[in-house]
Each structure stands twice: as C-alpha cells, then as structure tokens.
Amino acid sequence: MEITKDIQYVGVNDHQIDLFEGQYVVENGMAYNSYMIMDEKIAVCDTVDAHFTEKWLGNINAVLDGKKPDYLIVHHMEPDHSASIDAFIKTFPETKIVSSAKAFVMMKQFFGIDYPDNQLVVKEGDTLSLGTHELTFVTAPMVHWPEVIVSYDSKDKVLFSADAFGKFGALDVEEDWACEARRYYIGIVGKYGVQVQTLLKKAANLDIQIICPLHGPVLTENLGYYLDLYNIWSSYGVESEGVVIAYASIYGHTKQAAEELAALLEKKGCPEVTITDLARDDMAEAVEDAFRYGKLVLAAPTYNGDVFPFMKEFINHLTERNFQNRTIGLIENGTWAPTAARVMTKMLEGCKNLTFTDTTVKILSSLNDDSRKALETLADELI
Numbered sequence: 001m002e003i004t005k006d007i008q009y010v011g012v013n014d015h016q017i018d019l020f021e022g023q024y025v026v027e028n029g030m031a032y033n034s035y036m037i038m039d040e041k042i043a044v045c046d047t048v049d050a051h052f053t054e055k056w057l058g059n060i061n062a063v064l065d066g067k068k069p070d071y072l073i074v075h076h077m078e079p080d081h082s083a084s085i086d087a088f089i090k091t092f093p094e095t096k097i098v099s100s101a102k103a104f105v106m107m108k109q110f111f112g113i114d115y116p117d118n119q120l121v122v123k124e125g126d127t128l129s130l131g132t133h134e135l136t137f138v139t140a141p142m143v144h145w146p147e148v149i150v151s152y153d154s155k156d157k158v159l160f161s162a163d164a165f166g167k168f169g170a171l172d173v174e175e176d177w178a179c180e181a182r183r184y185y186i187g188i189v190g191k192y193g194v195q196v197q198t199l200l201k202k203a204a205n206l207d208i209q210i211i212c213p214l215h216g217p218v219l220t221e222n223l224g225y226y227l228d229l230y231n232i233w234s235s236y237g238v239e240s241e242g243v244v245i246a247y248a249s250i251y252g253h254t255k256q257a258a259e260e261l262a263a264l265l266e267k268k269g270c271p272e273v274t275i276t277d278l279a280r281d282d283m284a285e286a287v288e289d290a291f292r293y294g295k296l297v298l299a300a301p302t303y304n305g306d307v308f309p310f311m312k313e314f315i316n317h318l319t320e321r322n323f324q325n326r327t328i329g330l331i332e333n334g335t336w337a338p339t340a341a342r343v344m345t346k347m348l349e350g351c352k353n354l355t356f357t358d359t360t361v362k363i364l365s366s367l368n369d370d371s372r373k374a375l376e377t378l379a380d381e382l383i
C-alpha cells in the first residue's frame, strides 16, 4: 500500500489475537503498522508482533525488490512493534538500528543483545538524511513508555507517531475511528495526559499532513479532527455532554435502580444516557465512557463490608488513569450494614476536581418510596 510516492505500508493485520495487551477485547483484530521510506537510503519504520515476522519480512522484500535496507527505525519497544527486530537483523545484518538510548537498554532486556554493531542512538532534535527525505526525531517519553520517539519527515510532511493516534482494529475492517481510538487511548495511554499534551505542543510546530501511527489507519485528511480529540482526551476534558451509569448488581435491585435513573434522565431531557453492567459489558468501554462524558453515576451493592468487586475494579481503572474533572453521583445498596458509598467515595478521594452530587441514593435491599424519591432528586441534580 502506497502512503506517498516514497513511503510504503508494510504492516500486518492480526485476526488471531484474543486479548490485546492481555486485557482488551478486539473484535475486529489489530493492525501492527510498519512503513518503508524508499530514498537513496532505505528506512524501515518499526517491526511487528512475533506471530507475523515472516509475513512482514515478505512484505519488506516485495518492496525492496532485491535492494537492502539501510536503517531500521524503532520508535517504540513494546513487543507488538519490536518482537521482530532480531529476525530483521539476522536477515539484514548490515542495517543500522535507529532508536533512543533507552530503547537499546530494553532490547538487551528483551533479546539479550543491544546490537552494538548496528546501533545508531538518536535524541531530541537529531536528524537522519535518507537523501531527499530528512527525518527529525522528537522524544515522547511516557507516551506511553519511556523510550518512545516519534519522527517527522519534512519532505512528505509525515509524522510517524508511534502509538499516538492508534486504534484497535485491523485495517481490513471498516469501522468508526473515534470509538475504537478512544477506547485504545483511554485504556492504554490515558494515564499520561500530561505527556501527550507535551507531544501535541511539539507537534503544533510541525506542518503535518499525514500521520502514520503504529496501529490503525494512516490519517491523511481532516487532521484537525483527530488532533482536537487528542487534545480533549489528554487534558481530561468532557468530549460529550451526558451521564454514564455504571452499575454492578447481585440480585438485580441495584440494576433496577440504575435503569430507573436512566429512564428518569431520559424523560428529563438528558442529552445522552449510557448504562453499563460492569460484570457483563466490556470494562474498557465503560472506562472509555467515563472519560468521554461529563457525569458518572456509580451504583453498587455492599459486599463483605466493602463494595462489589466489579465496581472496585472499575474505580481502580479510573483512578489509575488519572480520572478527573467530572461530576459523580452514587447509589449504594446493602441489606444489613451498607458501606458501598463510603468505600466508593474513599477510592475516588485522590482524583482531582471531582464534584459529588448532594444526593447519594441509599437502598436497603430493594427500592422503596424513599429511595425512588432520592433517585428523582439525583436525576434533577444531574440534569
């Protein structure tokens, strides 16, 4: 696949994967992107997951057409992009590996060798001339690993963005970009909003016309749309007005309260109401929604003097990703000594800029007139 006259796509689609990074369901598979810049010198950008080494080397050889690559640029050392480095160097032993100093430390850790004869270490602002194309390297520490670099090709105005601007999903499946890019970003990069903001500021100084990420489609049009979304996500801003109701329930009474609240909010004209069962629905999608919308209601039963496990897991996912700037409502249930609301509040206490509603709905086993009235008050507060 041609990206520009000189840049070719040589990545692979993975439809065998069950869980990406050991936890994310990827119904439409995954793409491990790799690119080749064909100039006086030839550069290959990043390798692919170990299951696809042979296919990837085949893609490279087809483009090389008998020539030899001069450089392998390693933007990121996560194994889905780096696992084929060793096979590449065995195939093309004269290639220089261009990467950050930290990446070579990681190569030693992953492969037992840091390729001393092939090393070309780059740091912020270094350039590499391929002939007519010149790459400038920009460090992007903790987006979302410490060794990450991105590179900018001033000739074709391409940003090789590493995992930034990536998404779940193989490239041979058509699907909406934002939904799976948001789930990917919040899940995997979400904790590092400050670092992504730093990268966006550096990128603002470049004339970028094409973004080549390590996952998902190459972005060629309307780049402002993607950059705006990245700005919202990385500044923990509200992307969409609405309320997310995340619930867990053992016998169904908390679920009923969540559903009644959703109906009340819809009746009262809430622009968007999303309801999710934390035990059954995709946890990563629930986390994504919590970061997308401005208001979040947590509804859970008390469990052994604590809160029901799926809610605990959900809140841990939020706090681990620097959840902030949101309005929170709580619904707790318990039969003899309810503690769920207290536990949930405590779990969120380190989060910045959360506003809790005045009303916390307290259910004793099942909804009654008092708790239904509280649900109505909570709905009014959230509107």
Ligand SMILES: Cc1cc2nc3c(=O)[nH]c(=O)nc-3n(C[C@H](O)[C@H](O)[C@H](O)COP(=O)(O)O)c2cc1C
Pocket: 248, 249, 250, 251, 252, 253, 254, 255, 301, 302, 303, 304, 305, 306, 333, 334, 335, 336, 337, 338, 339, 364, 365, 366
């Ligand atoms: C294993 C287990 C432990 C529980 N621990 C508590 C508890 O510590 N305090 C309490 O008030 N209720 C406790 N409950 C009761 C539930 O929180 C309560 O019945 C609640 O109404 C269930 O809501 P649901 O209908 O949405 O599942 C426990 C229930 C189970 C199954």
